[in-house]
Amino acid sequence: MRTSHYCSSRNEHRFRHVHCVIGLRIRMAASKPDRTGVLVTCPSCGKTNRLRYSTLGSTVRCGACKTPLSPPAEPLEVPDAATFDALISSSSVPVVVDFWAPWCGPCRMMAPELEKVARSAAGEWLIVKVDTETVPELGERYRIRSIPTLAIFKGGRQIHSAAGARSAADIRALVESNLRNPAA
Numbered sequence: 001m002r003t004s005h006y007c008s009s010r011n012e013h014r015f016r017h018v019h020c021v022i023g024l025r026i027r028m029a030a031s032k033p034d035r036t037g038v039l040v041t042c043p044s045c046g047k048t049n050r051l052r053y054s055t056l057g058s059t060v061r062c063g064a065c066k067t068p069l070s071p072p073a074e075p076l077e078v079p080d081a082a083t084f085d086a087l088i089s090s091s092s093v094p095v096v097v098d099f100w101a102p103w104c105g106p107c108r109m110m111a112p113e114l115e116k117v118a119r120s121a122a123g124e125w126l127i128v129k130v131d132t133e134t135v136p137e138l139g140e141r142y143r144i145r146s147i148p149t150l151a152i153f154k155g156g157r158q159i160h161s162a163a164g165a166r167s168a169a170d171i172r173a174l175v176e177s178n179l180r181n182p183a184a
C-alpha cells in the first residue's frame, strides 16, 4: 500500500504525514480493543501490535520494524464489560463513550459524526462505542435511560453524560467544555 511508505520515516514532510494518517485509518479499520489494549496492524510491516491503554497518549513503535504507530483514529466497539472496565481504568487519555443500539435511528445518524471526531481527536481522547443490546450490564450500571447517550470518562471516573444525537462539532464542544470544567 502506497501510503504505508510514508509512515516508514519519522522525518517525512508534514503534508505527507497527513496521507500517512489517512492510510492508517483505512488499515486500522479492524483495530480491536481487549482487556490490555488495542490490537492494531503496523502500516509498514503488517505485524499486529498491541497499544496498551496506558500508553495511548504517547508514541508507540511497532515491535518488529519500529515504525511509529498512530493512536486509534476510529470509534472502538467494546465487546464486553471486562474490556470496558480495563479500558476506562487504565486509559491515559479521556474516553468518550457512545451508548447506542443498532435499532436506534438517531444513534445510526450520529455514527459518522463520531467517526469524524475520532479521526480529529486521535491521540487526544478515545472514542468507544457500547452496544446496549450486546453489553446490557453497562447500560444498567450507568443508568442509561435513552440512547444515544454520550458519557465522558477521565482518570477512570465518569465526569459527564448527555443524552441525544449530536453533530461532530457539538460532540467536540461538549467534550472540551467538560474536560475543562468537569461538572463533578
Ligand SMILES: [Zn+2]
Pocket (backbone or CB within 6 Å): 042, 043, 044, 045, 046, 047, 062, 063, 064, 065, 066, 067
Ligand atoms: Zn512494523
